[in-house]
Amino acid sequence: MNQQAPVLVPLDGSALAEQALPVASSLAKRAGAALRLVHVHVPFAVDPIHVEGLPVLDEHLHSRRREHEQAYLDGVRDRLAEDVPTTVGLIDGPVASALAEEARARRARLVVLTTHGRGGLERAWLGSVADEMARVSPVPILLVRPAATRPAPFRRIIVTLDGSALAEAIMEHAIAIARLDSGAEVVLLQVVQPLPPVLVPQSVLVPESVKEEISHAGEKAAREYLEGVAGRVKAAGVNVRIRVDFAANVAAAIMDAAQAEEADLIALCTHGRSGLLRVARGSVADKIVRASPTPVLLFRPPE
Numbered sequence: 001m002n003q004q005a006p007v008l009v010p011l012d013g014s015a016l017a018e019q020a021l022p023v024a025s026s027l028a029k030r031a032g033a034a035l036r037l038v039h040v041h042v043p044f045a046v047d048p049i050h051v052e053g054l055p056v057l058d059e060h061l062h063s064r065r066r067e068h069e070q071a072y073l074d075g076v077r078d079r080l081a082e083d084v085p086t087t088v089g090l091i092d093g094p095v096a097s098a099l100a101e102e103a104r105a106r107r108a109r110l111v112v113l114t115t116h117g118r119g120g121l122e123r124a125w126l127g128s129v130a131d132e133m134a135r136v137s138p139v140p141i142l143l144v145r146p147a148a149t150r151p152a153p154f155r156r157i158i159v160t161l162d163g164s165a166l167a168e169a170i171m172e173h174a175i176a177i178a179r180l181d182s183g184a185e186v187v188l189l190q191v192v193q194p195l196p197p198v199l200v201p202q203s204v205l206v207p208e209s210v211k212e213e214i215s216h217a218g219e220k221a222a223r224e225y226l227e228g229v230a231g232r233v234k235a236a237g238v239n240v241r242i243r244v245d246f247a248a249n250v251a252a253a254i255m256d257a258a259q260a261e262e263a264d265l266i267a268l269c270t271h272g273r274s275g276l277l278r279v280a281r282g283s284v285a286d287k288i289v290r291a292s293p294t295p296v297l298l299f300r301p302p303e
Helices: 021-031 059-079 095-106 126-136 171-178 208-235 250-260 275-281 284-291
Strands: 007-010 035-041 049-051 054-056 086-092 110-114 141-144 156-160 185-192 239-246 265-269 296-299
Touching: 007 021, 007 095, 021 035, 021 110, 021 141, 035 059, 035 095, 059 086, 086 095, 095 126, 110 126, 126 141, 126 284, 156 171, 156 250, 171 185, 171 208, 171 265, 171 296, 185 208, 185 250, 208 239, 239 250, 250 265, 250 284, 265 284, 284 296
Parallel strands: 007 035, 007 110, 035 086, 110 141, 156 185, 156 265, 185 239, 265 296
Antiparallel strands: 049 054, 141 296
16 A cells, blocks of 8 residues: 555534544554645635626635635644644635545545535535545545544455446455454455346246245355455455345345444445436445445445
């Protein structure tokens, strides 16, 4: 893992957003990395006054607002532990794309943020930007809920796989986090779904004995696949187990497994879809991010 790559923490001025700091700081310290605290300056977050149809922009107020945001970042940096090198940056642009570009430019290893940061500075934006960041970030993002924040290490990490190369793209990032603690364990999880629905009841087309045989074959294939992936995890020096569950609702099964395993982190890839395609197909990652009390590590592999 590149020791120069920082852990990036977007802040919007709210106390809730700052609850990502203990997790990010602990991860950075254990990895020998720096923290990079950033705030996106959104000019004229409220509508300016208009005279004869033209906006009247007060450059003095604009400048004072930037000074206020910079002072906020400096204050947060000064409150953090001195044993974690920390830099701050005030950046400009549309929030999600500006953060993605910052992560790319700094070659960040990870972006850590809470999912519902609201309040604080004149315009708090993290509550709405986390969803978009999951689709545009070039690096993994670690999402924590304010009520569920906990300091690293993440001792038990559920990694969800489905047999695809896309899903496996999360592996290197989950392993990198697991390797920060010698006692950490990765649990490779695959949820096997029942036979897909058809236009007529399955019982009419497929005898129960055949259904059972298909289920056994699905479980065997899943276990063989996970054992192959587990071999690569073991080669990286990380403790690993496999788990195969059966459920129609994949997202719910993943969250149930995380609870049963007392997992500290759920790691998975997202397709990064948006718009009608995303709504039509649904997204396991979306459902987990919105409902899981367990922190979630998300990564959108490049196309």
